[in-house]
Amino acid sequence: MTFRLETDRLILRPLALSDEDDLLEYQSHPEIVRYIPWPERTRQQVKEALVKVIATSKFELIDELDYINLGWEIKSGKEQGKVIGQSNMSLKSAIDQCADIGWVTHQNFQGQGYAFEASHALIAYAFRRFPIHRIIADIDTRAPKSAALAEKLGMRREGTFKDGEFFKGSWCDMWLYAILKSEFHA
Numbered sequence: 001m002t003f004r005l006e007t008d009r010l011i012l013r014p015l016a017l018s019d020e021d022d023l024l025e026y027q028s029h030p031e032i033v034r035y036i037p038w039p040e041r042t043r044q045q046v047k048e049a050l051v052k053v054i055a056t057s058k059f060e061l062i063d064e065l066d067y068i069n070l071g072w073e074i075k076s077g078k079e080q081g082k083v084i085g086q087s088n089m090s091l092k093s094a095i096d097q098c099a100d101i102g103w104v105t106h107q108n109f110q111g112q113g114y115a116f117e118a119s120h121a122l123i124a125y126a127f128r129r130f131p132i133h134r135i136i137a138d139i140d141t142r143a144p145k146s147a148a149l150a151e152k153l154g155m156r157r158e159g160t161f162k163d164g165e166f167f168k169g170s171w172c173d174m175w176l177y178a179i180l181k182s183e184f185h186a
């Protein structure tokens with residue numbers, strides 16, 4: 001199945017084994033993985049993660065734990081074809097029609113609006129295509145760039161959870177961000 005979403009500068013598409021080199025560049029970077037549940041991945045770990053995501057990710061959010069994982073491929077210019085980040089969205093609860101979203105941008109491609117462009121397109125697609133009422137993001141309070149992105153997407157900070165997660169060996173305060181379908185302007 002060829003699934004893709006297009007934005008001005010990106011093609012959002014399922015990851016492929018051939019993306020290994022691009023993914024290794026950012027999935028092995030300590031600053032990139034600091035607040036996401038990955039180790040600093042080796043090439044072997046990138047390969048294993050790719051195999052798993054290719055086998056288990058879906059193109060729809062219907063049943064609980066369905067998830068979509070999309071690489072962001074540069075559409076044109078000298079970096080054409082390179083994967084410079086990725087989105088994931090999973091269905092947390094079918095009854096509550098609630099999904100959660102995550103994002104990662106390659107360290108050399110941050111500060112250019114790519115994460116906003118990709119995340120906006122995925123949120124628009126999810127609200128349009130599936131029975132989703134609310135999309136949330138759990139964000140570590142030490143990740144202000146991630147919080148800024150959530151706010152730019154129109155998400156509301158609904159609370160701070162003191163020691164909300166035990167993550168990479170320590171307790172972390174977490175922000176809950178959310179947006180309702182009725183609040184999102186595509």
Ligand SMILES: CC(C)(COP(=O)(O)OP(=O)(O)OC[C@H]1O[C@@H](n2cnc3c(N)ncnc32)[C@H](O)[C@@H]1OP(=O)(O)O)[C@@H](O)C(=O)NCCC(=O)NCCS
Pocket residue numbers: 031032033035036103104105106109110111112113114115116117138139140143145146149152
């Ligand atoms: C969180 C993360 C994805 C944000 O990436 P980002 O590049 O800062 O986010 P955006 O795509 O929204 O880009 C915003 C910046 O691009 C600028 N920009 C340039 N062109 C733009 C455009 N066309 N549209 C929007 N913004 C644009 C904005 O002014 C903003 O700059 P600023 O950071 O100086 O204010 C990134 O920091 C990251 O990958 N972190 C590591 C992984 C991680 O922690 N993920 C989240 C776990 S909670």
